[in-house]
Amino acid sequence: MRMKNLIIKGTAILLAGMVGAVCIPYQACVGRYPSFVWAQEETQPEREPTEHTIKEELELYARGAVLMDGDSGRILYGKNEDDPMPMASTTKIMTCILALEAMENPEQVCEVSSNAAAQPQVKLGMVQGDTFYLKDLLYSLMLESHNDSAVCIAESVSGSVEEFAALMNRKAAELGCRDTHFVTPNGLDAEDAEGIHHTTAAELARIMRYCIGESPASEQFLEITETDSYSFTNQAGSRSYSCVNHNAFLHMMEGVLSGKTGFTGNAGYCYVCALEQDGKQLVVALLACGWPNHKRYKWTDTRKLMEYGLERYEKRTIADEKTELPAITVTDGQKSVVTLTAETSPFELLLMPEEKVEKKISLVPELAAPVDKGIEVGSISYLVEGEIYESFPVYTAETVDQIDYLYCLHKIWMRYLLKNE
Numbered sequence: 001m002r003m004k005n006l007i008i009k010g011t012a013i014l015l016a017g018m019v020g021a022v023c024i025p026y027q028a029c030v031g032r033y034p035s036f037v038w039a040q041e042e043t044q045p046e047r048e049p050t051e052h053t054i055k056e057e058l059e060l061y062a063r064g065a066v067l068m069d070g071d072s073g074r075i076l077y078g079k080n081e082d083d084p085m086p087m088a089s090t091t092k093i094m095t096c097i098l099a100l101e102a103m104e105n106p107e108q109v110c111e112v113s114s115n116a117a118a119q120p121q122v123k124l125g126m127v128q129g130d131t132f133y134l135k136d137l138l139y140s141l142m143l144e145s146h147n148d149s150a151v152c153i154a155e156s157v158s159g160s161v162e163e164f165a166a167l168m169n170r171k172a173a174e175l176g177c178r179d180t181h182f183v184t185p186n187g188l189d190a191e192d193a194e195g196i197h198h199t200t201a202a203e204l205a206r207i208m209r210y211c212i213g214e215s216p217a218s219e220q221f222l223e224i225t226e227t228d229s230y231s232f233t234n235q236a237g238s239r240s241y242s243c244v245n246h247n248a249f250l251h252m253m254e255g256v257l258s259g260k261t262g263f264t265g266n267a268g269y270c271y272v273c274a275l276e277q278d279g280k281q282l283v284v285a286l287l288a289c290g291w292p293n294h295k296r297y298k299w300t301d302t303r304k305l306m307e308y309g310l311e312r313y314e315k316r317t318i319a320d321e322k323t324e325l326p327a328i329t330v331t332d333g334q335k336s337v338v339t340l341t342a343e344t345s346p347f348e349l350l351l352m353p354e355e356k357v358e359k360k361i362s363l364v365p366e367l368a369a370p371v372d373k374g375i376e377v378g379s380i381s382y383l384v385e386g387e388i389y390e391s392f393p394v395y396t397a398e399t400v401d402q403i404d405y406l407y408c409l410h411k412i413w414m415r416y417l418l419k420n421e
Helices: 002-029 088-102 134-144 147-158 161-174 201-214 218-225 297-312 405-419
Strands: 064-069 075-079 109-111 131-133 229-233 240-244 256-264 268-277 280-287 314-318 328-331 347-351 358-363 366-368 376-384 387-396
Touching (some): 064 201, 075 201, 075 297, 088 134, 088 161, 088 256, 109 134, 109 147, 131 134, 134 147, 134 218, 134 229, 134 240, 147 161, 201 218, 201 256, 201 268, 201 280, 218 256, 268 297, 347 376, 347 387
Parallel strands (some): 328 366
Antiparallel strands (some): 229 240, 256 268, 268 280, 358 376
């Protein structure tokens, strides 16, 4: 018996030495994770285009135009939608939403500067040194498109037109606008060291989408822009003013939520509008939509685009079953693979009848042990025409420890015992 114990003990020491030689290389693997390499996708077979999937070429007056799904941000129709152009007083939707977000209280007071009083028509007719409540000036801004009110608001919020323009540009960048540049709060043709005052139809629609639904001040924005008329006085009550909403499209179609017109010599007639009907929220943006005497072109184009969206697109709920996920290979791990998990949820998109949603699973090719539970290792994405509209992260569902000395020793010892049973 003693001899047997000595043999076992000696064998264990010898095996430990062998384990050291075998396991040392694994130490280099600690904390080594590959960079994300997107792989593994599920796609539907290519389909021949049909009369339903080919988008109709609409005859529009506007040089730049967009029809956007207000819920998802998907562009349903575009014409030169990424071409930069001046946008005139449609600028004021950004001025309004930033002022609402910055407004400390409804009775916030704005003092008229010489710069504000000197603005050209269209104007409220402010007098330098007079004071107004900010909430009243927002109706002047959005219903009558007064240029002096825009400057007074900007100076009240940021101290100067230049600082307010910087605020507008920061907000545009936050919203993903890469080809929008604000110089003024009223949209008059202007230029600074960074370029001319401009946007694109796609980015103007994106800003309107933010104003009507994503901003914390969306309700106040809609309340102002839906108002037909509004009367107010200066703070002292010595002068009275009345405003009438010049957004005639408010009463041209059912469900119009908001809109803003604009015109300058460089920009031509511009318009941005939002509508909600039959559970669909649509945004239209038009740039360079005619010059005098073609003021009504913008109404014609807007109706055409809105009707196109209402007739051709249906809201579809994408409610995917729980996705089967493959395991990912683990190098130097006590298990050779790690299982995965993801939580998806239903979402809605406006789609034409024959449009298909493609599901794509993207995962890292492998992981190096140790692997913790809950590490993000990829995504499940849903695409239409190659563009992602919803994405859900994929995580590791378990922990996989690294191979170490004790693990190797245990494995060898268990094999030895099993062999000698």
